[in-house]
Amino acid sequence: MTASAEARETALLAAQAAADKLATNVSIVDVSDRLAITDAFVLAAAPNERQVQSIVDEVEERLRRHGVKPVRREGVAEARWVLLDFVDVVVHVQHAEERAYYALERLWKDCPTIPFVDASAPPADRAAAGAGTLSADDVDPAGAGSVVLAPDPDGTGPDDLGAAADGASDEDLLDDDVVEGDPLLDGAGGEAGDAGTTGR
Structure with missing residues (x-):
């Protein structure tokens, strides 16, 4: 009932x-x-x-x-x-x-x-x-029906993500996209004034 x-x-x-x-x-x-x-x-x-x-x-x-x-x-x-x-x-x-x-x-x-x-x-x-x-698909972004974002068509994205169109692997992109002193990576932190930009 x-x-x-x-x-x-x-x-x-x-x-x-x-x-x-x-x-x-x-x-x-x-x-x-x-x-x-x-x-x-x-x-x-x-x-x-x-x-x-x-x-x-x-x-x-x-x-x-x-x-x-x-x-x-x-x-x-x-x-x-x-x-x-x-x-x-x-x-x-x-x-x-x-x-x-x-x-x-x-x-x-x-x-x-x-x-x-x-x-x-x-x-x-x-x-x-x-x-x-x-x-x-919500849990696994690589599942069927997921959308692969295309690279920036004019090549003006950060670190020229247009490299993805040339067949670069994920590892290549990660290596190329690492910003020296990125505070989100190994906790090393960037310049003294950069801490405020991460909210930490």
Whole structure:
């Protein structure tokens, strides 16, 4: 059995309300197969108690506008881990420290998740969030479908990378491209004034 359509809609509304108040690590877990008392958990985190309270207020207000009211609220006074029980959906808004310590996702790792993508996120972030898993090409750049970048056509790239077009090997390119005193190589460092350019 999976979460009902109504529970999924409520969970997605709650998740978006939390995201709109800058909650982090927002996720939805379908616990309907494991629990008889609810269908889904919405999990969200915030870096401080004030923001936890702000997220809780926004979730309640947003769902109230859709005719859904919590039957139970816990942890509001401390605002470290607030639980809002909407019967079919239970919203957990945790301080980031509690989120890391209790790791509810790990506790319910055998349960499926309900995909949630923040509607206010930039399109590139939404596409990345929807991508889900890595392919072999993401892990192995030499895999099928990978793109080999062409050398700079006018030969003005660093150390004339046009040598790659002449059949130079990777080792030749590496030897040719070593900058004397490169601080990223053997830690020797370049000139005294160069340290600032590496950020170290």
